[in-house]
Amino acid sequence: MKMFSVRCALLVAALSLTAVACSDSEPANTTEPANNTDNEDGNNDGGNVTNCLDDDGDGFGRGSGCRGPDCDDTDPTVQETCSSCEDNDGDGFGVGAGCRGPDCDDNDPRVNPAGIEVPGNGKDDDCVGGDLDCIDEDGDGFGEGAQCRGPDCDDTDRNVRPGAREICGNDKDDDCEGGDEPCAEDCIDEDGDMHGEGAGCAGIDCDDANPAVNASAEEVCNGRDDNCNDEVDECPNELEICDNNRGECVVSQGGECENDGDCDNALVCVEGQCLGTEGIQCTGDGDCAPSFVCQNEQCTANPDVDICTELACDQDDLLCFEEQARCVECIEHTDCPGEELCAGFTCNDIQVRTFSGDDVKLRELAQFLADCFLAGNNDDTLLCGILDTTALMGSITEDDIFDFVCDDATEDDFIGGERDLSAAEGVVGCGLFDDDDLTMDLDIEADTFLDYCMWTIPPFLPLVDERNVVIELCENFPVEE
Numbered sequence: 001m002k003m004f005s006v007r008c009a010l011l012v013a014a015l016s017l018t019a020v021a022c023s024d025s026e027p028a029n030t031t032e033p034a035n036n037t038d039n040e041d042g043n044n045d046g047g048n049v050t051n052c053l054d055d056d057g058d059g060f061g062r063g064s065g066c067r068g069p070d071c072d073d074t075d076p077t078v079q080e081t082c083s084s085c086e087d088n089d090g091d092g093f094g095v096g097a098g099c100r101g102p103d104c105d106d107n108d109p110r111v112n113p114a115g116i117e118v119p120g121n122g123k124d125d126d127c128v129g130g131d132l133d134c135i136d137e138d139g140d141g142f143g144e145g146a147q148c149r150g151p152d153c154d155d156t157d158r159n160v161r162p163g164a165r166e167i168c169g170n171d172k173d174d175d176c177e178g179g180d181e182p183c184a185e186d187c188i189d190e191d192g193d194m195h196g197e198g199a200g201c202a203g204i205d206c207d208d209a210n211p212a213v214n215a216s217a218e219e220v221c222n223g224r225d226d227n228c229n230d231e232v233d234e235c236p237n238e239l240e241i242c243d244n245n246r247g248e249c250v251v252s253q254g255g256e257c258e259n260d261g262d263c264d265n266a267l268v269c270v271e272g273q274c275l276g277t278e279g280i281q282c283t284g285d286g287d288c289a290p291s292f293v294c295q296n297e298q299c300t301a302n303p304d305v306d307i308c309t310e311l312a313c314d315q316d317d318l319l320c321f322e323e324q325a326r327c328v329e330c331i332e333h334t335d336c337p338g339e340e341l342c343a344g345f346t347c348n349d350i351q352v353r354t355f356s357g358d359d360v361k362l363r364e365l366a367q368f369l370a371d372c373f374l375a376g377n378n379d380d381t382l383l384c385g386i387l388d389t390t391a392l393m394g395s396i397t398e399d400d401i402f403d404f405v406c407d408d409a410t411e412d413d414f415i416g417g418e419r420d421l422s423a424a425e426g427v428v429g430c431g432l433f434d435d436d437d438l439t440m441d442l443d444i445e446a447d448t449f450l451d452y453c454m455w456t457i458p459p460f461l462p463l464v465d466e467r468n469v470v471i472e473l474c475e476n477f478p479v480e481e
Contacts, residue, residue, distance in 0.1 A: 092112070110125065138156055165193075190208040207224075257273065373466075389447060393447075442471075
């Protein structure tokens with residue numbers, strides 16, 4: 001899976017239009033750590049560690065809290081000299097030895113060799129030789145070209161495509177199968193799903209404004225009662241629960257598993273059973289992983305067991321995550337090499353999405369959501385961004401972004417105009433039938449540095465539904481085992 005990379009904008013601590021040459025005017029201070037305090041030389045030399053990734057502790061690194069960029073963040077004694085980089089759009093790519101590489105469009109920060117190709121937008125997003133062979137005007141993946149998902153019978157409406165849900169009586173060929181479907185007689189059916197009130201209906205409808213909800217629908221993990229049985233997100237097996245960050249049912253404590261990825265968060269798979277780790281509720285030691293005991297109805301690390309020695313993670317060049325009794329690639333961002341960052345306890349190339357201020361935060365988040373949705377696909381989970389909110393004074397709620405996109409936003413607020421606006425409306429839930437394709441179970445807090453990640457997950461019902469965008473803490477990014 002191709003990921004975005006960290007933008008050079010982080011390195012210079014501001015979104016400048018031209019990257020500057022970086023060099024230390026004085027030798028690196030080997031005794032002053034990056035803790036934002038005056039330790040012994042009378043100067044506050046260290047970077048602000050709350051938003052500075054500084055591996056060698058000299059105060060230079062990645063983030064707005066650093067004193068500046070670090071051209072060698074492995075050795076604080078090295079005199080730093082960096083070549084210049086002419087970078088008009090601030091994405092780290094341009095002309096010069098200090099750039100990450102050449103840029104095929106230095107006026108668009110979304111176009112560079114680390115970009116993700118979006119079919120049919122007329123751009124060579126990843127600089128590999130042109131747009132994908134798919135003319136797709138409405139962004140639904142269907143259109144003209146060998147790399148489209150298939151032909152589109154109406155390329156001006158992203159809700160009309162092969163496999164889409166056919167709505168009776170709306171004068172549209174929603175599923176591109178030859179025309180509109182007539183509605184059943186003697187059936188009061190407002191959403192065209194053949195369910196409603198009357199003898200001619202196929203069944204009852206508990207939400208006659210949404211054709212995805214009716215008595216014949218399949219229940220999926222989306223926070224609503226799809227099949228009208230007065231239960232929300234029920235799973236087929238008793239020891240399973242719905243995980244909206246993955247869009248699927250996962251095994252709960254005590255259930256059967258094959259690996260850790262089958263289990264709910266903070267559970268590990270031990271001899272085919274999901275068991276609890278630090279802080280998970282329990283009724284006895286048998287509910288907890290072997291290195292934990294049940295105390296005060298919570299799994300707690302056994303003081304007589306050295307978990308990390310037993311795991312021997314270092315033999316596989318991994319880190320010991322003691323709280324969850326498992327081996328991982330990373331726990332903090334600084335555990336990752338180069339410009340990679342930590343999400344789901346794995347190191348990834350991720351594009352940093354930086355908010356520039358409170359007055360434009362909703363417009364910027366709406367653009368991030370549109371970009372993420374359009375870059376995703378219906379087959380894989382895609383990590384599409386990590387948020388830097390250090391410039392914000394207030395938090396952002398799901399209601400905030402819904403109100404902005406649905407009530408205030410216009411196509412002029414988006415780089416991609418009408419196409420981006422349509423994508424954002426579909427994500428937040430004011431598109432067709434108000435389907436909500438955004439999972440955001442927390443507020444985006446101000447003044448945080450690379451805590452929140454964005455990713456897409458495949459649709460709950462392929463073709464019929466659209467992929468979802470998730471905003472969550474990076475540690476909860478789902479990684480396939």
